[in-house]
Amino acid sequence: MGDVFASAPFIVGKSEPPPIETDIPAEEALCPVISHDWVNEEYKHLVVAASPKALTVRPGQFFNLLCPSPDAGELWLRRPQSVYRIDDAGGRIEFLYKCVGRGTRGLATLKAGDRLNIVGPLGVGFHLDPSWRNIVVLGRGVGLATLAPISQLAAGCGVGVTAILSARNRDFIMADDLFGEVGTVVPVLDSDRSSDVENVERILLGLIAAKRADAFFTCGSNRLMQLMKRLARQHGIPGQVAMEQVMACGLGPCYVCVRTFEVNGRKELRRVCIEGPVFDLQEAVGW
Ligand SMILES: Cc1cc2nc3c(=O)[nH]c(=O)nc-3n(C[C@H](O)[C@H](O)[C@H](O)COP(=O)(O)OP(=O)(O)OC[C@H]3O[C@@H](n4cnc5c(N)ncnc54)[C@H](O)[C@@H]3O)c2cc1C
Ligand code: FES
The missing domain is CATH 2.40.30.10 (Translation factors)
Incomplete structure (x- = not known):
């Protein structure tokens, strides 16, 4: 090598x-x-x-x-x-x-x-606002790997975390040990249908009602991102999403990793490698 x-x-x-x-x-x-x-x-x-x-x-x-x-x-x-x-x-x-x-x-x-x-x-990482006391993390698949170090960020700032970890079955729940050290882990599975969007929405609405959702973080699933984006908009909750895109240089010049975003009603192209991979949830467009 x-x-x-x-x-x-x-x-x-x-x-x-x-x-x-x-x-x-x-x-x-x-x-x-x-x-x-x-x-x-x-x-x-x-x-x-x-x-x-x-x-x-x-x-x-x-x-x-x-x-x-x-x-x-x-x-x-x-x-x-x-x-x-x-x-x-x-x-x-x-x-x-x-x-x-x-x-x-x-x-x-x-x-x-x-x-x-x-x-x-x-790239650009996640950001925690000092005024937030409780955040909600929602991820699936490889998104769980990307979201995992938020547990370290939250621990460093004394912020409470609810981590809703979605997976096919128990074997594919990951990062639960890291989030378990700093907050509450809610596994949701395809095997018992608890990962259905309707059920995840119920969980998120419960956290919003309990004032345990000062900010949203998501990665790894388009349908879960769309759900968080809608609830965040309806309830005025700030959010961040880590986007994935096939990359070449990873440094900005090749434009292989461009995605479309929606900023103030206008479509904008951004490079995931250098302007992201973490973006404002309301500006992200699904894939
Ligand atoms: C910023 C960023 C962070 C990532 N972090 C992780 C991580 O922590 N853990 C993890 O498992 N994966 C992560 N990925 C995805 C990872 O980069 C791809 O899975 C990997 O590049 C696939 O390479 P490959 O040669 O094995 O597969 P390939 O043969 O290149 O592709 C196999 C399959 O994977 C898909 N794929 C290829 N590249 C990507 C990509 N960039 N994103 C999503 N799917 C892809 C292809 O479309 C194809 O279906 C991340 C991607 C990005 C952009
Ligand atoms: S991967 Fe080359 S600009 Fe993003």
Whole structure:
């Protein structure tokens, strides 16, 4: 993996970290893999040693990972993955990802001791307003990985969280341990139909009535985002959504990641990698 560098690579734990230049938000680094385990039949949890710059990552930001090829062919382009947990004290960052295609299947082959080439931190993360006392997080699928570090943000600000975690069945509820440390976890499942939009709407209305919904956060499901957007508009609740889009450069110049947004009644094109991935919920358009 070291061969891809034109100049001497920065290897976390081996070479001197480059100085943190605050005007350059991201860096490329080789990070030793600490552990890499399956959490269920589709998702892996990856822990790597991180550079001081990588540890400045904010919840909602992401890294662009150079995944090894899973086969004899070449693998083009990096793959974006949100940070799942930031372990400042341990000098580590964590990812939780679903194996869906060649990139993530290649990523899944990395073993403890191997090195992962990452670029980041990238993009705009989540924001907590100091006046909020209780927030609601609603996510599904890979969205649970992206939302997970809100638990750390909330803990740091003493904000209460209700995390409504949607999944096919119990095996695919993830980040419940992280949210359980700071608030209330409400799993909703396809297997018992508690994930139906009507039921999630009932739960959200109950939280609004109990004044436990100062702000909404969502990721990973178009129908759940549309529900939160409608309720947020009706009840005057601020909201943020982390959007996904296929990416190439991850840095702004290629425009591969453009999505349509609606701002003051006008359609606007924005790049998810640099103007997001976290956007105002009311400006996001479904997919
Ligand atoms: C900002 C951002 C953060 C992300 N964070 C996470 C995360 O924390 N955990 C996680 O599991 N996944 C995350 N993703 C999605 C992840 O990037 C894709 O799953 C991955 O790039 C797929 O690569 P692949 O080569 O394995 O699959 P490919 O062979 O490229 O594609 C396989 C399937 O995945 C879909 N796919 C490809 N890229 C994306 C994408 N960017 N978003 C959604 N679907 C995609 C394709 O349409 C196709 O159906 C994130 C995406 C973005 C943009
Ligand atoms: S991925 Fe290149 S501009 Fe967003």
